[in-house]
Amino acid sequence: MKPSLQMAMLPLATVDDAVLAQRAVAGDRLALTEIFRRYVDAVHQFVARLRGMDSDAVPDIVQQTFIAAFAAIATFRGDTLRPWLFGVALNKSRMYVRSEVRRKRTITAAAAEPPLANESELSARQRLEQVQHHIAALKPIHREPLVLIDMEGLSGNQAAALLGIPAGTLWRRVFEARQQLRVRLAGGDL
Amino acid sequence: MKCLASTQLAQAVTEMTDEVSLHLSSCAVCRCEFDAMVQVAQAVHSVVAPSLSAPRRDLMLRAVFAEIDGESAPAELAAAPQLTRRWTAWLRFVRPASWRVPAFAALALLLVGGVWWLQQRGRHDAVSSSELAVRPAPVPALVPVPVPVPVPALVPVPVPVPRAGSNSPNNVPSEGATAVNMPSAVGRGNPGEQLPKSPSLKAVDQRAPTFAPSQHANRSPVVEQESLPLSGVPSPAPEAAPEPSPAPAPSAPTFADGWTQFTRGNYGEAIAVFDAVREPATREDAMYWAAVAAARANLSSQASSRLNAFLAQFPDSPRRASAQALLQKLVTTSAP
Numbered sequence: 298m299k300p301s302l303q304m305a306m307l308p309l310a311t312v313d314d315a316v317l318a319q320r321a322v323a324g325d326r327l328a329l330t331e332i333f334r335r336y337v338d339a340v341h342q343f344v345a346r347l348r349g350m351d352s353d354a355v356p357d358i359v360q361q362t363f364i365a366a367f368a369a370i371a372t373f374r375g376d377t378l379r380p381w382l383f384g385v386a387l388n389k390s391r392m393y394v395r396s397e398v399r400r401k402r403t404i405t406a407a408a409a410e411p412p413l414a415n416e417s418e419l420s421a422r423q424r425l426e427q428v429q430h431h432i433a434a435l436k437p438i439h440r441e442p443l444v445l446i447d448m449e450g451l452s453g454n455q456a457a458a459l460l461g462i463p464a465g466t467l468w469r470r471v472f473e474a475r476q477q478l479r480v481r482l483a484g485g486d487l
Numbered sequence: 488m489k490c491l492a493s494t495q496l497a498q499a500v501t502e503m504t505d506e507v508s509l510h511l512s513s514c515a516v517c518r519c520e521f522d523a524m525v526q527v528a529q530a531v532h533s534v535v536a537p538s539l540s541a542p543r544r545d546l547m548l549r550a551v552f553a554e555i556d557g558e559s560a561p562a563e564l565a566a567a568p569q570l571t572r573r574w575t576a577w578l579r580f581v582r583p584a585s586w587r588v589p590a591f592a593a594l595a596l597l598l599v600g601g602v603w604w605l606q607q608r609g610r611h612d613a614v615s616s617s618e619l620a621v622r623p624a625p626v627p628a629l630v631p632v633p634v635p636v637p638v639p640a641l642v643p644v645p646v647p648v649p650r651a652g653s654n655s656p657n658n659v660p661s662e663g664a665t666a667v668n669m670p671s672a673v674g675r676g677n678p679g680e681q682l683p684k685s686p687s688l689k690a691v692d693q694r695a696p697t698f699a700p701s702q703h704a705n706r707s708p709v710v711e712q713e714s715l716p717l718s719g720v721p722s723p724a725p726e727a728a729p730e731p732s733p734a735p736a737p738s739a740p741t742f743a744d745g746w747t748q749f750t751r752g753n754y755g756e757a758i759a760v761f762d763a764v765r766e767p768a769t770r771e772d773a774m775y776w777a778a779v780a781a782a783r784a785n786l787s788s789q790a791s792s793r794l795n796a797f798l799a800q801f802p803d804s805p806r807r808a809s810a811q812a813l814l815q816k817l818v819t820t821s822a823p
Contacts, residue, residue, distance in 0.1 A: 472497035
């Protein structure tokens with residue numbers, strides 16, 4: 298049996314991302330569907346964290362992410378599609394932020410919220426919402442590495458490659474982002 | 488012992504190395520900093536983003552494939568928020584290829600039609616303005632026109648009066664009487680023409696053939712009947728003249744007809760038509776412009792008599808000043 302035919306006969310749920318990408322490049326709609334099914338939640342969560350839970354824009358950005366990714370699937374090089382899709386989603390999110398003023402208003406409103414003084418009064422949900430607001434209030438250069446490292450669990454090299462910055466710069470930004478969050482969660486003002 | 492750099496601490500939270508671990512076990516400051524950073528990372532990691540529902544996921548997949556295939560998005564996505572902020576978002580309305588040609592053709596047709604309409608409108612405006620600048624107003628009552636008329640010197644000729652009518656130069660008839668007592672062709676609308684003893688009447692009669700009676704044959708019967716004395720037919724007695732009806736006949740010439748002849752330079756025709764006007768509303772204007780037409784036709788005596796009759800019959804006319812000025816000019820130029 299030829300390798301290509303053998304590859305085509307594999308069940309899609311068991312094949313790895315590289316094979317899926319090859320079949321997608323060959324025009325296999327099922328491969329594209331499998332890629333979407335496999336990573337749509339991850340991309341959605343990633344975009345939601347990047348966007349600071351701005352639920353209005355997240356589905357749009359996710360949709361545009363997959364449209365752009367499927368159009369450029371031939372350019373994929375690697376073993377796993379997840380960081381590559383995150384990179385596409387990051388670009389789409391940045392494009393969206395540039396063309397949207399509402400984003401700045403959201404950040405300003407979130408940053409203007411007074412921190413809760415007594416931690417004992419916070420329920421777990423309130424605490425979670427407070428963290429979300431503080432993450433959303435971070436600058437993009439701090440929020441993006443933080444989301445990639447602490448939320449999505451990417452390695453330093455993957456995140457640095459995805460952001461296009463050196464590893465040292467990445468970790469410095471991650472450190473600064475954590476410090477800012479630490480101060481804000483403690484009720485301080487930056 | 489030198490403390491860890493910030494980048495090393497940040498990396499150690501997710502990618503611990505033996506060197507950092509060894510240092511943290513011996514440095515309380517770095518250990519405190521590291522623990523605080525771990526707490527922050529855990530708090531960040533605890534944030535769970537909402538996931539997509541299954542129907543929403545299916546809709547999104549269909550929308551993605553529709554976008555790739557260049558088709559319209561599923562109808563269910565119409566209510567869902569879309570990333571439509573691209574400058575090409577309006578192309579969604581003509582997304583099907585079969586719609587693009589008619590849509591762009593209609594757009595081009597609309598543009599061409601709009602440009603043509605604007606051109607036509609501009610041309611019409613230009614023509615209208617030029618016409619207004621050249622043509623006189625259709626209603627002469629609104630346009631007082633000073634008439635510079637080269638009037639030849641008239642020689643008063645004593646003429647034997649063929650009949651002794653009841654009219655006299657100082658006798659100003661009324662509107663109805665004017666119509667009844669006008670046996671001559673050109674004097675019908677002008678009481679001054681009824682002055683038998685006036686030397687100017689002679690001049691009128693002598694110049695009457697210049698009114699081109701042959702053209703009167705095509706006019707209304709009223710005009711034709713009035714032009715009979717011009718060709719030498721004895722006019723009927725004033726008492727025998729039929730009483731004209733106050734309302735104009737359906738075929739009676741209107742002021743507009745006379746004005747048309749006037750603007751064409753057919754002053755003799757214009758005088759005849761003006762004299763035949765029966766409409767009370769335009770009677771005053773008809774008399775005035777008949778006098779002006781006579782002046783332009785170099786019929787100074789006739790023009791003077793017409794103006795005198797006009798001033799006598801319509802002393803309160805807004806054209807009184809113009810009539811007086813024209814009359815004075817006629818008298819001045821005709822003086823020996």
